[in-house]
Amino acid sequence: MSEIKACIFDLDGVIVDTAKYHFLAWRKLANELGFDFSEEQNEMLKGVSRIESLRLILELGGVSMSEEDIQLLAAKKNEDYLIFVNQMDEKEILPGVVSFLEQVRASGMKVVLGSASKNAERILKQINLIDIFDVIIDGTKTSRSKPDPQVFIMGAEAVSIPNEHCVVFEDAPKGVQAAQAAGMKTVGIGKSDVLGAADRVIPGFEGLELEFLQTL
Ligand code: BG6
Ligand code: MG
DSSP states (O other): OOOEEEEEEEBBBBTTOHHHHHHHHHHHHHHHOOOOHHHHHHTTTTTHHHHHHHHHHHHHHOOOHHHHHEEEEEEEHHHHHHHHHHOOOGGGGGGTTTHHHHHHHTTTTTEEEEEEEEEHHHHHHHOOOOGGGGGEEOTTTTTSSSTTEEEEEEHHTTTTOOOOGGGEEESHHHHHHHHHHTTEEEESSOOOOHTTSSSSEEOOOOTTGGGGGGGG
């Protein structure tokens, strides 16, 4: 069997496709401030914390404001985002995810969530998937955003597995960078032109068997 002892999963873009909801909420905010925001620009925000995403968007729109107003806007964006989140259910789990998570768990490997989102627990409850994780490290527990490796290092520590025995599943280049900075193996979920830095890139979890980990 492979030397992998823990699988660390990003949430947004790996377990569920929430980027479309983040995009709608960010675009609304940009439009209200008088500028547009494209899906292409939204790509840059994958893996980036809420407040850092907002700072980037304000920069794109050439808007500056007080720190207090930035905090208020971030809270408002989250309210808009949660309208979508509150409607989520199991049907939003990406194909093959549940089967793969169950295989990982049944094998005795640790199942860890490593996400920048402060809404991670809420989303996992909403899609009824919270109980499968041994440990959840999310944006409420971290102080540094990916590509900083903090979230993954904390995840590995929490399950007492050395970093080199962890594999991280990520859809964002910044997340792959973070995992590599932690000395972990990486599987990119998505397209290889974007995630080429990962050890392996797969389009998703559909049909994925645990044996795949041995090829890393
Ligand atoms: C990441 C997303 O998982 O979480 C980012 O890829 C998002 O787009 C970040 O900004 C923070 O999410 P939240 O739910 O705390 O606003
Ligand atoms: Mg992601």
